[in-house]
Amino acid sequence: MKIFKISEDTVRQLSNFFRKNRGSVLIEFAVVLPLIIVLCAGVFELMMFALLNNKLTRTVGVLGDAITRDDIKRSEITSLLNTARTFLKPFEFNSAGSIVVSQVRNDGLTTDPSKMVISWQVNINGAASRLGTVGARPANMPNSLTILNDQAVVITEVFYNYQPIVFKGFYSNKRLYHVSTFVPRVGSMTSLKAE
Template structure:
């Protein structure tokens, strides 16, 4: 039995014509390019958002550290626990983030060097402002103080050191940015007298 074909074109010719038509058709190029570029654009956009947030958090925590330390250093010849607790209670407002009470922590230390003493020691220390408990890098009460950046103080001198801890959690968990603890310190000398008397906190 013989099969007759009414089409004069061979299979090879048909394939060649289709290939030529497909290679010349550019109607889907934009869609393909968009599909390939979208994941990269999403990663770049997400990375920009998170990097901006990290920079903002570092700035806000540094601002809070300066504000708290400066506020305490303005008191004259003593400060009580109610003032320090009030500062701790507005920590979230100072930082500008609503989750500071869950992810933040403030340590205020008075560091003094007695007359004739070789080293400065922690005179008193207050902690609070949030649930993130972290040990002070300055030291414990009565111990030799480790001041930031190798700072030293003169005999019969006193400084207020604020330490702020904040646990940064990224919004976009699919990015390679992990949560970390932002730590900032600020040192101010009392303006109106020594602040070495424990405030009772």
């Protein structure tokens, strides 16, 4: 039986091989790169979600404010609502967003919230209001708002179906909802101006 003898040169070469670390940076980079890519994609997704929420909040506020400045026609409200497409760029509003504007009033000089009624609604992109339909008592009033003593408010609701941009397969779509409430500045806006 022969015993293999390892020469000193071979031992020295093997020890030098394990002692050298010239390729370690490349290996570390190869391990860390996928983590950096996932982290950057996550930050991008979070920034886009926050940007969309900010744009929706501003849109619902600006539209509600513009609608309540003066008596207005249904066609003028529709024109104002169509400007949301511009406000929400780069997000696609036509296929993913919708808006409803409702006027809620309290009939008569009473403090009874059961007398609240939805006088009119205008929507684009087929939105259905969380408040209810015209002529009905509103459900789900923002912040449990009660309208009293022959007063009225205009409530603007924006809906948006958010689809993740980067992580489509990992996260489901989310329906975003923003609402604003404004008191009409001129009159009560219980009916829209004639066309």
